[in-house]
Amino acid sequence: MKADRDAERIGSRKxxxxxxxxxxxxxxxxxxxxxxxxxxxxxxxxxxxxxxxxSEQEAYDLILMDCQLPLIDGYxxxxxxxxxxxxxxxxxxxxxxxxxxxxxxxxxxxxxxILGKPVSLDSLERIVTKVFDRKQIQQxxxxxx
Numbered sequence: 001m002k003a004d005r006d007a008e009r010i011g012s013r014k015x016x017x018x019x020x021x022x023x024x025x026x027x028x029x030x031x032x033x034x035x036x037x038x039x040x041x042x043x044x045x046x047x048x049x050x051x052x053x054x055s056e057q058e059a060y061d062l063i064l065m066d067c068q069l070p071l072i073d074g075y076x077x078x079x080x081x082x083x084x085x086x087x088x089x090x091x092x093x094x095x096x097x098x099x100x101x102x103x104x105x106x107x108x109x110x111x112x113x114i115l116g117k118p119v120s121l122d123s124l125e126r127i128v129t130k131v132f133d134r135k136q137i138q139q140x141x142x143x144x145x
Contacts, residue, residue: 082110
C-alpha cells in the first residue's frame with residue numbers, strides 16, 4: 001500500500017531541474033541514486049566553476065552545492081549564482097559540517113537550506129519536496145496574475 005502511494009506521489013510530480021555540485025565520486029553516486037529513487041534526474045558539476053557555468057546554461061530549480069568544491073568553492077559559487085536577477089534557484093548547502101556557524105555562513109552566501117552528509121533518502125526527499133512545493137506555489141501565483 002505504501003509503495004502504491006509513493007509511486008502515485010512521485011508520478012504526480014512535474015520534473016524539477018536539479019544540479020548536483022559535488023566533486024566526491026561516492027557522494028555523486030549516492031546522491032544521484034537517491035534522487036533516482038525519488039523519481040528525479042540531476043545534472044552534475046564537479047567543481048564550482050562548472051556549477052556556475054551550468055547554471056548560466058540551464059534554469060535549475062534546485063542546486064545541491066557542496067561547500068568544499070575545487071577551483072571555486074561552494075560558498076563563492078552560491079554567491080555568484082544567487083546574485084543573478086533573472087534566475088533564482090533554491091541553493092542547498094551540501095556539507096558534512098552542519099553546525100550553527102556553518103549554517104550562517106551558507107545563508108550569507110545565498111544558500112537557503114543545508115543538507116547534511118551523509119545524505120539519507122528521507123532528508124533528501126524533504127528538501128526536494130520543499131522546493132517542488134515552492135515551485136508549484138510560484139506557478140499558481142503566476143497563473144493568477
